[in-house]
Every structure is written in C-alpha cells, then in structure tokens.
Amino acid sequence: MHFSELALDKRLLTTVEHLGFTQATEIQQKAIPAAVAGKDLLASSRTGSGKTLAYLLPALQRVIKSRALSKKDPRVLILAPTRELAKQVYGQLRLVVSNTPYKSELILGGEDFNLQSKALARDPHFVVATPGRLADHLEHGHLYLKGLELLILDEADRMLDLGFDKQLKAISKAADHRKRQTLLFSATLDHAQVNNFAADMLDSPLRIRIDNEAQVHADINHRFIFSDHLDHKEAQLKALFERQDFTQLIVFTATRGDTDRLATKIAEWGYTTLALSGDLNQGQRNGIMQDFAAGKAQILITTDVASRGLDIARVSHVINFDLPKHSEEYVHRVGRTGRAGAKGDALSLVGPKDWLNFKALEGFLSQTLAFEAIPDLQAKFKGFKIKKEKAAPKAKAAPKAKAMAKVKTGPKKVQKKILKEVGDAPMMVRKRPMKPDLDTSKDLDD
Template identity: 80%
Template sequence: MHFSELMLDRRLLATVEHLGFTQATEIQQKAIPTAIAGKDLLASSRTGSGKTLAFLLPAMQRLMKHKALSKRDPRVLILAPTRELAKQVYGQLRLVVANTSYKSELILGGEDFNQQSKALARDPHFVVATPGRLADHLDHGHLHLHGLEMLILDEADRMLDLGFAEQLQAIHKAADHRKRQTLMFSATLDHAQVNEFGAELLQSPTRIRIDAEAKIHDDIHHRFLFSDHLEHKEAQLKALLEKQDFTQLILFTATRSDTDRLAQLVSEWGYSALALSGELSQSGRNQIMQEFAAGKAPILITTDVASRGLDIARVSHVINFDLPKHAEEYVHRVGRTGRAGAKGDAFSLVGPKDWASFKQLESFLDQPLAFEALPGMEAKFKGFTLRQRAAKIGASSKASQPQEKAHKRGPKKVKKKFAFKLTEVGDAPMRMKKKPKPDGEAE
C-alpha cells in the first residue's frame, strides 16, 4: 500500500517521499488510519517493522489539523524505555519536523538536568523522553501535561519490565483528561502487566497484532552451533570473523565483564572492536554508540543493553556468544540485523550452560531449531536428553541426599524380635516361650 492511500496530509506525503519511503509497512497500514481517526491504540509488531513512523506521522497530522489545547504544554509526549531507543526515535522525529515550525526536545536520564529544564521552558511541541527523567521534571514543575494531546509509549513492555510503572502512572495522572489520545506499542500483547496497564490508560483501544511475537524474522538467516566450552566458543568466534563477509557485526555476551575481555581478544586477532555495557557512564555509552553508528569500528561487543532501539542499517551479522536467559530477548537481539528489508545473518553458540535457554527458545518459537557445524570445529556436546539432564541434576545433589533422607525418616527403628516359636502339640499349634539367655551371651 502506498502512503498516499493512508489519508495523510499532502505536506506529510511530501516529507515521506523526501525521506525515500513509498510503500507503507503492515504496521503502518493498520496503525496510521486508526491513530488519525483519534482512537486509542494497543499494538505489537516485530523489531524493524517501521512502527516509529507508524506513530510519528499520525502525531504530526494531529498537530497540523487540530488547534492546540494549550499554548505552553507539550502537545505530544513520546516515552521510550532506554536512552538509545529515545535517541533513535528523536532522530526520526527531527527528520519529520524539518522545515516546519514545530519544536522538539529530547529529555534523557544521565544528562544535565538544568539544561533540560531550560529546554522545556522553550515550550516544545514534541518531547521525547525516558520515563524516569520526565517524571523528575514533573516533580520539579518544569513542565505540565494538562494540555497534552497525544501520549505515545514505545516498547511499553520493556518500560514495565525495567520498573517504570510508578513513573508512568505519575505521567498518566498529570495528563489525565478526555481529549488525550494514547498509543501504546509493545513487543507482545501477551504481557500481563501491559494489558493491565493498558486497561487503565487506554479508552476502548483498537488492538493490532502484526506477526506473532515469537515469529523469526524472515530476512534473517538463523544458525545454531554446538560448543563444548569457553575455549571452543572463542575458536568458533575467530573462525566466524575470518570466514563471514560482514560490514558491521554485534556480538552479544551474558555478562559485563565478558564485553571487555572479548573486545581485547578480538583486538588481538586484528579487528577493531568497541565494548558497551550498562555500567558505563551515559557520556561513555553515547560516545561508543556514536562511533559504532559512524562506522569507526566494525564490531560492537555488548550485553542486552543494545538489544533494543539500535537501528543501524549496516549491521549485517549478529553473534550470540551466550544465549539470553529470556527467549523474547533473542528476537530483539537478532533484530539488530536484517533491518528495512535487508538480509542478515545471526549465529548462536550453544554450550552446556546455554542448553536450558536454547530449549526455552525452541518452545517460545514453537518450532524445532537445527544445528550446523563449522568444518573441523565440530563439538562433542550435542545437547542433553531428558534422562541426562535428570542424571546431572541428581548427581549435583547426591552428596546431600543421605542426610536429607535420614532427617526426614528420623532415628532408625530396630526391628522387634519375638522370643517364641511354634511347636506342634496334639491337634493345635501352641506358642512356647523360649528361655531368655543370660546377658552378654550371643545368640
């Protein structure tokens, strides 16, 4: 479907055409008409499906077609769970509002609070923010939301998982009026807290589900490799870097310490790599993200801090050095490649410690996942059967079992021995007691 069929203002159509977009994605086809009609929306779609434009274009249309409720309050507030995702949304917003009179501001945690208060005093029409920092500005009276016309929550499930429910409630109450329209986007509509929260924030919402949340991205080739141990994984990683023709690559690890260790190891192999983790300062994280986005290094090594919101078209490969604990996070990790119709490759190294996560992923995706092997680097490990898994669990607790069982049974009971025997006398057996033996004499 062409954007011209979505009832967009001709000025917006010119902007979309200037940005190089012609055909609307499925989420855009369904969400834009609903949002333009003024209805509340609860929608889910996979990463890289074009949902940012699905809410930015209706927001722009509302400002163009309706008179402002307030001259000072923001007209549109967009909340994102992480600084990286908020910056990505803000970047697209800047392109959409270019050559218009509409002002926008980006409000992030970890940045100068006073400068942000001055920016909010300039009465921006759009505010893109992380929920924690925006709630702080509300507490200080640096902005008011009585005239807010549209509240947009991007990746609401992630915000709730990160513990922002209290801040979201405060923002909702500050802008709780009948003329407010709310759009809520989530990676899944089966998230219990999202549905509970949506019931409070949304008024008779239209529900849109694009693709199953667990569906594997068709533009990404998923490959799973068995690994025996850490050294085997490192050897496989080196082989992949040597054999794969990648433009940019993101390597996901389980722990923060592994990001620095693997970055050093990869550098020793002759590759330029950047390490990113949540323990870095905000300015440090920003610098690394900017350098990777600018192509100053072909490899980014990170934890799940970069699994959402990072939109770089040149990322051709993703490697999971460790599988994530939560199956949903796998979909977001590999979604960093195969963006905007491009093809991507995702490799996952599965060792004994990853096996439980792999089986959860297989169950989550509701399909069997096949394994490949690098020539000459085949693994001895081939997964655990149910019997092997049970034996492994049993072996780990074997040492403590005898004491636990003894504790449950209590003191051992001595079986009673009766001092009589049957002796045949006449027609009926008679019980004749044995003569007790003296103390100390063995039987």
C-alpha cells in the same frame, strides 16, 4: 500500500518521500489510519517493522491539523524504556519535523537536569523521554501535561518490566483529560501487566497485532553451532569472522566482563572494535553508539543494553556468543540485523552452559532448531537430556489410616478383628472409577 493512500497531509507525504520511503509496512498500514482518526491504539509488532514511523506520522498529522489545547504544554509526549531507544526515536522525529516550525526536545536520565529544565521552559511541541526522568521533571514543576494531546508509549512491556509502573501512572494522571489520545506499542499483547495497564490508560482501544512476539524475522537466516567450552567458543568466533562476508557485526555476550575481554581479543585479531555495556556513563555510551553508527568500527561487542533501539542498516550479522536467559531477548538481539528489508544472518554458539536457555528458546519459538558445524572446529558437546524433577515422596500414613488400609485389603476374619479392636463401626465402601489425570500442559503463546 503507498503512503499517499493513508490520507496524510501533503507536507508529510513530501517528507516521507524525501526520506526514501514509498511503501507502508503492515503496521503502518493499520496503525496510521486508526491513529489519524483519533482512536486509542494497543498495538504489537516485531522489531524492525516500522512502528516508529507508524506513530510519528499520525502525531505530526494531529499537530498540523488541530489547534493546540495549550500554548505552553507539550502537544505530543513519546516515552521509551531505554536511553538508546529514546535517542533513536528522537533522531527519526527530527527528520520528520525538519521542515516544520515545530520544536522537539529529548529528555534522558543520566544527563544534566538543569539544562533539561531550561529546554522544557522553551515550550517544545514534541518531547521524547525516558519515564523516570520525565516523572522527575513533573514532580519539580518543570512541565505540565494538562494540554497534552497525544501520549505514545513505545515498548510499554519493557518499561513495565523495568519497574516504571509508578512513573507511568503519574505521567498519565498529569495528562488525564478526555481529549487525550493514547497509543501504546508493545512487543507482546499477551503480557498481563500491559493489559491491566492499558485498561486503566486507554479508552476503548483498537487492538492491532501484526506479528507475535515469538516470531523471528523472515529476512534473517538463523544458525546454531555447538561449542565445548570458552576457548572453543573463541576459536569458533574467530573462524566465523574469517569466513563470513560482513559489513558490520554485533556480538552479544552475557556479562560486562566478557564484553571487555572479547573486545581486547578481537582487536588483537586485527578488527576495529567497540565495547558497550551498562556500566558506562551516558556520555560514553552515546559516543560508542555514534561511532559504530558512523562506521568507525567493524564489530560492536555488547550486552543486552543494545538489543533494542539500535537501528543500523549496515549490520549484516549478529552473533550470540552467549544465548540470552530470557528467550524474548533473542528476538530483539537478532532484530539488529535484517533491517529495512535487508537480509541478515544470526549465529548462536551453544555450549553446555547455554543448553537450558536453548531449550527454552525452542519452546518459546515453538519449533525445533537445527545445528550446523564449523569445519575443523566441530564440538564434542551435542546437548544433554534435561532431568525431570522426581515426584515428592508420599507422606507416611498415620497409624489409624494404616489400620483402615488393612481393613480394606486384608482377609475377612482379620477385618472383623481389627474393626472390633479400633472400635470403628463397619461401613460399606463403594468403589468409584478413578478420575483421569488432568492434562496440565499449556500451549505456548505464539
């Protein structure tokens, strides 16, 4: 479907065409008309599906076509779970509003609070923010949301997982009026907290599910390689660099220490590298992300801090040096490649310490994952069986119960003797058919 079929303002269509977009993605085809019609949305789609534009275009359409409820309050508020994702959304927003008179501001945690209060005092029409910092500004009276027309929550599941439930409720309460429209995007709609949260915040929302959260990108080639130990992994990593024709590449590690150590080692192999982890301050993180996006380094080594919100078209490969503990993070990690219709490669090194995470990933994706080998660097490790927990030993029967057991199974003469000694009156016991064991297994969602 072409964007011109979505009943958007001509100025928006010109902007979209100027940005190089012609065909709307599936989430855009379904979300944009519903949002333009004023409906609340509860939507789910995989990473890289174009959901940011799916809510930015209706937001700008509303601002263009309707009269503001307030001259001072923001008209559109977009919340994102991490600073990286918020920056990415803000970057796209700036492009969309570039030829309009509408002002926008980015409010992030870890940055100058006073400068942000001054920016909010300039009465921006659009605000992109992380929930914790925006709640702080609300508490200090630096902005009011009584005139807010559109509240957008991007990756709401992630915000709730990070513990922003209280802040999100405070923000929603500050903008609690009947004319507010709410668009909630989540990686999954099978998240109990998201559904409970949506029930409180959204008014008869239209539910849109494009892809389930366990569905991996069709344009990404997924490959798994057995590894024996840390040194073996490093040798395999070097071989992959030498044998893969890549433009830019991201390596995901489990810990911050591994990030710095690998960055040093890879630099010794002759590659330009950058290391990104959560212990860096926001200015350092911003600089690293900007340098990598500008192509100043071939390889980025990072923890899961970059698994969401990093949108760089030149990333042709993702390598999981360590598999993530949470299976859904795998989908977000590998989604850093194969962006905007491009093909991508995702390679994962699986050693003994990764095996439980690998088996969990198979269950999460509901498919059997195959392995391949690197010539001359084949692993001896081929996985191992996961031991099932032994059933708890049965509690010893009480003396009286033991006696009754003998009553049921012993010879008739002994039965009478025991019954007389314990003083129990003889009774008839009807044999009941054994109940079949209940099947407590559950199908994996998506």
